[in-house]
Amino acid sequence: MTLIAPSLLSADFANLAAAVASLETGGADWIHLDVMDGHFVPNLTIGPPVIAALKNFAHLPLDTHLMIEDPDRWVDVYRQAGADGITVHAEACRHLHRTIHHIKELGARAGVALNPATPVAAIEEILPDVDLVLVLTVSPGFGAQPFIPSTLAKIRTVYDRLRAVRSQALIEVDGGIDDRTAVYAVQAGAGVLVSGHYVFSASSVKDAVRTLRERAEEGERRRATGEIPRMA
Ligand code: DX5
Ligand code: ZN
Numbered sequence: 560m561t562l563i564a565p566s567l568l569s570a571d572f573a574n575l576a577a578a579v580a581s582l583e584t585g586g587a588d589w590i591h592l593d594v595m596d597g598h599f600v601p602n603l604t605i606g607p608p609v610i611a612a613l614k615n616f617a618h619l620p621l622d623t624h625l626m627i628e629d630p631d632r633w634v635d636v637y638r639q640a641g642a643d644g645i646t647v648h649a650e651a652c653r654h655l656h657r658t659i660h661h662i663k664e665l666g667a668r669a670g671v672a673l674n675p676a677t678p679v680a681a682i683e684e685i686l687p688d689v690d691l692v693l694v695l696t697v698s699p700g701f702g703a704q705p706f707i708p709s710t711l712a713k714i715r716t717v718y719d720r721l722r723a724v725r726s727q728a729l730i731e732v733d734g735g736i737d738d739r740t741a742v743y744a745v746q747a748g749a750g751v752l753v754s755g756h757y758v759f760s761a762s763s764v765k766d767a768v769r770t771l772r773e774r775a776e777e778g779e780r781r782r783a784t785g786e787i788p789r790m791a
Contacts, residue, residue, distance in 0.1 A: 561745050561775035563768050564589035564622050564731065566755035568604065569702040575609070578759070579617050585764040586772070589622040589644070591733070591753045593702075594637070596627040599651055600700035607633075607640040614641025624672065624733065624753075626699050627651065631658055638665040646670030646693050646731070649681050659688050670731065674699060675707050679716045687724045691751070692717050696744070697734030703756035706735030708790045711747045715787070718748025738770050745778025746788040 565587050570578035582590055592610060597603035614621060620643035627633060630647040631654070637645055645667045652658045655671065662669035670691035671682050675698055682692065694714050697704040714732060721728050732744040733753035741752055752771055761767035781788070 561749065561779065562588040562751040563771050564591040564751050564753045565758040566591040566593055566753050568593040569755035569759040575613060579613055581764040583619055586768045587619060589620045590617060592621055592623045594623055594625050594627060595700060598628045599648065600626045602700040607636050610637065610640040610642060620644060624693060634662055635665065638667050642667055644668035644670055644691065646672050646691060648672045650674055650677055655685055659685055675710055679713060679720060686720055687726055689728050691729045691731055693731040693733050695734050696732055704735055706740040711743055711788050711790065714744060714747035714749060738774050741771050741774040742778040743788040743790050745775045746781040
């Protein structure tokens with residue numbers, strides 16, 4: 560079953576508690592938290608104090624996407640704040656093998672993220688060690704951007720490489736996911752869908768999550784046929 564991980568980036572930052580509550584009652588599986596430092600990406604969002612505050616009442620796993628420079632300095636702080644999943648960018652890590660294993664030693668789900676222009680080859684050697692690969696399907700930093708169609712082939716490459724090393728790691732697809740792109744992303748190999756704008760711009764979070772789940776099931780059916788996803 561494909562997991563639905565709405566991103567708070569498009570929620571009302573003046574009322575994150577209500578946003579989390581709407582995801583918990585709306586049937587989401589994870590809460591995706593986009594941490595941005597204004598250096599790795601041209602935007603600045605939330606940090607450890609906000610995550611610690613959310614952790615006090617959130618029941619869903621907190622899936623933190625660290626779009627920050629020098630994540631090694633911060634991984635322990637985010638784990639202590641309550642992060643259940645910690646995903647670092649391959650482009651920001653000088654010693655990715657050490658970083659991934661440190662995240663696992665802290666007891667968190669260890670993820671590695673790739674920007675759209677970064678090839679899968681950049682993480683080839685670490686694939687057997689990670690719990691999750693985040694494929695960014697937009698350039699990071701902002702919500703409500705259009706899905707980049709060429710990333711579908713990249714998702715499928717990650718899917719094939721993970722199967723080749725017999726990894727059970729999840730593929731998280733992040734950026735521009737809505738009721739149309741969700742099918743293609745899952746058909747290509749996504750096991751977790753991140754969606755911000757589509758979920759929080761909908762009249763009902765619950766309906767948006769349910770629609771994404773239904774579209775993901777269609778993608779799973781298409782993947783089972785072996786059909787290669789092609790976006791119209
Ligand atoms: C972009 C973030 C994504 C983004 C997804 O830098 O990593 O998680 O918030 O939002 P939408 O679904 O609006 O593209
Ligand atoms: Zn993200």
